[in-house]
Amino acid sequence: MAKQILKVEHLEKSYRENHILHDINFSIDEGEVVALLGPSGSGKSTLIRCLNGLEPYQKGNVIFNGKPVVPTEKNWQKLRQQIGMVFQSYDLFPNLTVLDNILLGPVKVQHQSREAAKATAEKLLDQVGLREYENVYPRQLSGGQKQRIAIVRALALNPELMLFDEVTASLDPEMVRGVLNIISKLAQDSNMTMIVVTHEMNFAQQIADRVLFLEDGHILEQTDGTKFFVNPQTDRAKEFLESMDF
Amino acid sequence: MAHSGINVLFEGRNLVRLFGGLGTTIEIAAVALVLGLILGIVLGVLRTFPNRLLRLLLRLYLEFFRIVPTVVLLFLFYYILPRQLGVNMPANEVATLVFALWTAAEMSDIVRGALISVPKHQRESGLAIGLNRWQLYRYVLIPQAVSLELPATINLVTRVIKTTSLLMLISVMDVINVGQQVVEANNQKYPTGVFWVYGIIFIMYFVIDYPLSWWAKRMDKKRLERANG
Numbered sequence: 001m002a003k004q005i006l007k008v009e010h011l012e013k014s015y016r017e018n019h020i021l022h023d024i025n026f027s028i029d030e031g032e033v034v035a036l037l038g039p040s041g042s043g044k045s046t047l048i049r050c051l052n053g054l055e056p057y058q059k060g061n062v063i064f065n066g067k068p069v070v071p072t073e074k075n076w077q078k079l080r081q082q083i084g085m086v087f088q089s090y091d092l093f094p095n096l097t098v099l100d101n102i103l104l105g106p107v108k109v110q111h112q113s114r115e116a117a118k119a120t121a122e123k124l125l126d127q128v129g130l131r132e133y134e135n136v137y138p139r140q141l142s143g144g145q146k147q148r149i150a151i152v153r154a155l156a157l158n159p160e161l162m163l164f165d166e167v168t169a170s171l172d173p174e175m176v177r178g179v180l181n182i183i184s185k186l187a188q189d190s191n192m193t194m195i196v197v198t199h200e201m202n203f204a205q206q207i208a209d210r211v212l213f214l215e216d217g218h219i220l221e222q223t224d225g226t227k228f229f230v231n232p233q234t235d236r237a238k239e240f241l242e243s244m245d246f
Numbered sequence: 247m248a249h250s251g252i253n254v255l256f257e258g259r260n261l262v263r264l265f266g267g268l269g270t271t272i273e274i275a276a277v278a279l280v281l282g283l284i285l286g287i288v289l290g291v292l293r294t295f296p297n298r299l300l301r302l303l304l305r306l307y308l309e310f311f312r313i314v315p316t317v318v319l320l321f322l323f324y325y326i327l328p329r330q331l332g333v334n335m336p337a338n339e340v341a342t343l344v345f346a347l348w349t350a351a352e353m354s355d356i357v358r359g360a361l362i363s364v365p366k367h368q369r370e371s372g373l374a375i376g377l378n379r380w381q382l383y384r385y386v387l388i389p390q391a392v393s394l395e396l397p398a399t400i401n402l403v404t405r406v407i408k409t410t411s412l413l414m415l416i417s418v419m420d421v422i423n424v425g426q427q428v429v430e431a432n433n434q435k436y437p438t439g440v441f442w443v444y445g446i447i448f449i450m451y452f453v454i455d456y457p458l459s460w461w462a463k464r465m466d467k468k469r470l471e472r473a474n475g
């Protein structure tokens with residue numbers, strides 16, 4: 001049986017009075033791709049941000065590699081090297097070149113030598129087809145290019161789990177495919193474990209081993225990817241897929 | 247016949263004395279600015295931390311130095327505090343201290359403003375690659391804040407330099423004080439000397455402050471152009 005990377009038990013999250021996530025339970029094995037789907041405002045971003053400690057939660061456990069995370073800032077900070085995250089807004093650091101954006105984590109956080117980190121970075125840049133941009137500043141890149149660099153920046157730390165939160169949602173349509181291809185390749189060729197939030201249903205169907213369908217902060221169903229898109233278990237998921245023109 | 251007023255400047259050692267006064271002014275301003283700007287950056291960073299008590303204290307510090315006029319601060323530190331606390335500091339040092347503390351207060355607000363206007367996503371992207379708080383400030387937030395805050399900082403510097411003209415009030419031998427003495431000593435011989443003495447002091451301040459404020463304006467304009475383009 002595959003090794004379990006992450007497990008979430010009875011997670012509860014609220015902002016003040018506002019209860020956002022209710023009794024969230026799921027786990028993800030090594031190499032598995034989970035698509036986290038659901039209508040806008042259902043809590044997808046909130047949930048995924050709880051998984052690398054960017055959001056505090058009130059109850060429940062996150063278990064990473066078999067060990068329950070004691071949710072202190074310090075522990076999360078260490079874990080974030082193993083749990084990479086890419087956001088919707090492509091937020092490279094504008095004060096650093098592409099290469100320095102990528103090297104910041106490996107060199108300053110992981111204390112790799114600059115040479116070793118640079119070799120890794122350049123290999124990754126090659127994979128996303130942006131090697132020749134390593135010395136330019138982010139403002140000189142298109143949105144799609146920035147987002148590809150942001151993915152490389154997260155991968156440079158050699159994480160065990162990647163979290164993607166609607167990484168193509170603010171891109172021009174012609175840029176979307178390139179970014180999605182990189183994520184697919186990451187799943188297929190590198191066997192990366194990942195949780196993907198997306199509004200691109202075709203893409204989700206293509207890569208998801210499993211779908212978590214979230215509504216109003218509840219996981220309504222967890223279904224195999226092949227099954228979910230053809231035959232969702234709940235009426236709500238059926239309506240959701242229809243509303244997405246799928 | 248009255249002597250031409252301009253000659254007051256070349257009488258005896260008057261010009262040398264005026265430049266000596268200018269030197270004192272510049273020295274006090276420079277030391278106060280260096281200390282004040284550094285302390286201000288530290289306080290500005292601290293003011294973005296979550297600790298409420300710390301933020302409140304630093305806020306009170308800022309408001310105190312902002313509300314109390316600089317003249318009053320100078321008197322307070324020079325005449326009143328020493329008597330109450332039994333410490334005795336030379337006027338130059340008191341002046342440096344007051345200006346440094348004032349600069350730090352204003353700078354802390356500039357730095358804080360710049361830091362909180364760095365987009366939240368930048369902070370989160372930094373955290374997401376495992377940076378700790380110190381690294382986040384060092385590599386992501388402060389470098390971005392610096393370019394936002396530079397014009398305001400230069401404006402602060404020009405303000406501080408201008409305000410050093412109050413130093414004479416606590417009998418620091420700054421350029422204004424020397425100027426006044428020169429005027430008084432030569433009043434008989436050069437009735438119009440006062441214009442020339444203050445004229446040259448005006449030029450001295452202008453030569454120091456104008457390039458700074460020009461630089462600040464130019465930078466602000468460039469930034470606006472970049473933001474709109």
Ligand SMILES: Nc1ncnc2c1ncn2[C@@H]1O[C@H](COP(=O)(O)OP(=O)(O)OP(=O)(O)O)[C@@H](O)[C@H]1O
Pocket residue numbers: 015018020038039040041042043044045046047
């Ligand atoms: N910082 C916050 N403070 C208070 N409420 C918040 C905050 N962030 C999110 N929420 C609320 O939490 C709920 C879930 O938001 P979340 O962003 O997780 O949804 P989402 O599923 O990612 O939506 P979308 O598809 O639009 O990105 C929403 O009702 C939102 O209003």
Ligand SMILES: [Mg+2]
Pocket residue numbers: 044045046166
């Ligand atoms: Mg979201």
